[in-house]
Amino acid sequence: MSSTPASERLHSRDSLSKEALAAIKKVFKREQGGPSKCRICGNQLKVDKFSNLKRHMQNLHQREYAEILVASGSNIEEMKIASFAPVTFDQNFLAECCVKMVTVGGLPFGVLERPGIADLLGFRIQRQTVLHSISLTVEAFREKIIDELKGQIICVKLDTVTRAGQSVVTVFxxxxxxxxxxxxxxxxYDLDFATPAEEMKAKVIETLGDFGVDASQIYAITTDNGINYPIATQLVYNAKRDALLSVDNGISFDDEDVGFSGETDQLEAGDYLEGNTKEEDALSVITHAIDEGVICAANAFHCCAHDAIRSLKLKKQLDEIRIVVNYLRTEELRKLFVRNHLSIPKLEPEIRWNSVFSMLSQLIDQKLFINELMDENDEPMLTAEHWTFIEKFVEAFDPFHSVTHTLQEEIMTMGDFYLLWLECLLRIEELANNYIAKALIAALNSKQEHLFESRFFLAALYFDPRINYxxxxxxxxxxxxxxxDQILKLWEKIRHTESIEVSAHAENGSSNSCSTNFRLVEAMLRKKHSLKDLGRSAVEKKLKELALQPRISAESNVLVHWEQRRNSEPELYKLAQIVLSVPCTQNTAERAFSALGFVLSNRRLKLSKMTLSDMVFVKLNHDLFQQVEIDYMKSRSNYTP
Incomplete structure (x- = not known):
């Protein structure tokens, strides 16, 4: 038996007899000056190499290939290779796999053109072919989402993430x-913090329109913490409200009918990002928007942390510690950490409290080793006062760190968030002798007052029997x-949305067994039945009864609780599904950041804005691959040998 690896023999002429070589060549007709054409299937091979001819036979014409080997008396090893189950590709499936590889998998486009992949397939897949398939995927996904959102009252969230100098705004x-x-x-889409608010407004309105989302379908919008985001959001509200008021639909609106749940806080001069306006009129718009909305739950914790650090003026201590950490990261000492199987100390920026927490936590874990190093050197060192400060900081911020990690990983209701808030507050209150903890408690209590100024926050808590009982x-x-009052306004919005659906159904009603058209009768019956169960006074009575219900355990799942009441309380259930859906975590931002990291790798920094947007869109909605069938072959495509 030959010692040559099968993978090498597979592409070698020497492993085939002269008769087999000649027989394989006869299967293909070579056009003068052009590619070879298979006489069996009619496909053309762009690269006229014998290894390609052979691979084409192995992949697509296994029976004929085996017959050639038998007739030519080829050796037993080649017969075994031919007997392997070949990899065959459905063109549609192959196109979908290529889209997944470059979007979900994060592979660069060039991978599909490289020799290894091209040899496996027997042909090369061009970049433009994959880009076209991505466009078809975006189109199919959009149609599916439009169908999902049709007639639904939704919440909208705007996030921005940045990688390699490019910022992407995502609309969820x-x-x-x-x-x-x-x-x-x-x-x-590729925008940044400095993008004018009017442009953001136009983009958001255009996006909602592309997905068939009407103004009456928006319950609340949560925005990122860039200065222009709340301005843009307020402009969106104004535009949508004006559009609604221009139609006599029997509903009155005020500035709070469409919700604003902005991730902003009262901003100081130093908090402005480069490129954003600092004019007084911009500040007034932001303040107005904040007063009407709810501060994003996740961002509220970060604001409390930074408020506490500012109030205690901890910058001096932190700067001194960073000097020592910088010294510990010198080349000589880095080797000592590595030699002792310890992590090299992190030098984190002072911008974010959680980065500072991470740096100080690591110092505590390596305290004994660091003190030993300090005893042997005359360089800057951490004193007992420094260690006391580090320990108190980590002790006080540990509950914060746990909560914010949860907010980044999970999707939850406002009630879940508030229970986390209370749990964190109670844990910190146990640290009676920690002066940093006292500052955090004061910041939490102050911020809680702002949380309770939000109608959307209060409405969500009202529907949570762990809190309202x-x-x-x-x-x-x-x-x-x-x-x-907020929930009753929402009820009017639901009635308005359902009345639109009734009209649409009446216009598009299907035929019945009788030749008479009952379109108007059906519309009247549907409307009467719908509005009969949606009376404002009846709903208001049911809402007031919620404040008298028994308490359920704080460990209970409020969503499961309302699912159990779905049939017994259909009106309240319908309201709960909307009120409890307001985004309050950073999960969307984490997902967007992860997606951008995959799509915008170091080898993809020159992607066009359109390509980047489409790829992030597909990546973030990749579960839809299991729900839609995409005909990638409906227009000219090249996924064939």
Whole structure:
């Protein structure tokens, strides 16, 4: 038996007899000055090499290839290779795989043209072919999402993530269906913090329109913390409200009918990002928007942390510690850390508290080793006062770190967030002798007042029997009244949306067994039945009864609770699905950052804006591959040998 690897023999002329070589060549007709054409299937091979002819036979014409080997008396090793089950490709499946590889998998386009992949397939897949398939995927995904959002009242969230100097703004929709969050990426486009608010507004409105989302379908919009985002969001509200008011639909609107849940806080001069306006009119718009909305839950924790650090003026201590850490990272000492199987100390920027927490936590873990190094050197060192500060900082911020990690990883309701908030507050209150903890407690209590100024936050808590129950002291009577008023406004929005659906159904009604057209009768019956169950007074009564319900455990799942009441309380259930769906975590931002990291790798820094947007869109909605069938062959494509 030959010692030559089978993988080498597979592409070698020497492993075939002269008779086999000649027989394989006869299968192909070579056009003068052109490529070889298979006489069996009619496909043309772009590269006229014998290895390609042979591979074409092995992959597509196994029976004929085996017959050639038998007739030519080829050696037993080549017969075994031919007997392997060949890899065959359905063109549509191959196109989908290529799209997944470059979007979901993050592979560069050039991979598909490299010799290894080209040899495996027997032909090369051009970059433009894959780009065309990505466009078809975007089109199919968009149609699916439009169908999912049709007639639904949704929440919208805007996030921005940056990699390699490129910022991508993502527009997400979020809703609750059957007790589960459904999040979709509606768009991802290349904008940045300095993009004018008017341009952002136009993009958001255009995106919502592309997905058939009407103004009456938006319950709340949560934005990123860039200065121009709340301005743009307010402009979107104004535009949408004006559009609604221009139509006599029987609904009155004020500035709070479409929700604003901005991830912004009162900003200081030093908080402005380069390129953003600092004019007074911009500040007034931001303040107005903040007063009307709810501060994003996840961002509220970060604001509390930075408020506490500023109030204690900890910059001096942190700067001194960074000097020592910088010294520990010198080449000589780095080798000592590596030699002792320890991580090299991190030198984190002072911009984010969680980066500082990570740096100080690592110092505590390596305290004994660091002190030994300090005893042997006369360079800057950490004193007992420094270590006391480090330990108190880590002790106080540890509950914060746990909570923010949860907010980044999970999708949750406002009620879940508030229970996390209380748990964090109670844990910090146990640190009676920690002065940093006291500053955090003060910041949490101050920020909680801002949270309770939001109608959307209060409405969500009102629908949570872990928080709103008979005898509860977590919501005041004033808070309950505000929540009920907000929920009743939402009920009017639901009635308006359903009346539109009734009209649409009446216009597009299907034929019946009788020759008479009952279009008007059907519309009247559907409308009466719909509005009969949606009476404002009846719903208001049911809402007030929620404040008298028994408490359920804080460990309970509020979404499961409302699923169990779906049939017994259909009106309240419908409201709960919307009120509880307001985004309050950084999960979308984490997903967008991860997607951008995959798509915008170091070898893809020159992607066009359109390609980048399409690839992030597909990456973030990749689960739709399992739900849609895409005909990649409906227009000219090249996924054949």
């Amino acid at each position: 929709s979020q809703l609750l269906r059957a007790g589960k969050f459904e999040m979709r990426t509606l768009a991802a 008979g005898g509860s002291e977590l919501l005041s009577e004033e808070h309950k009244c505000i929540a009920i």
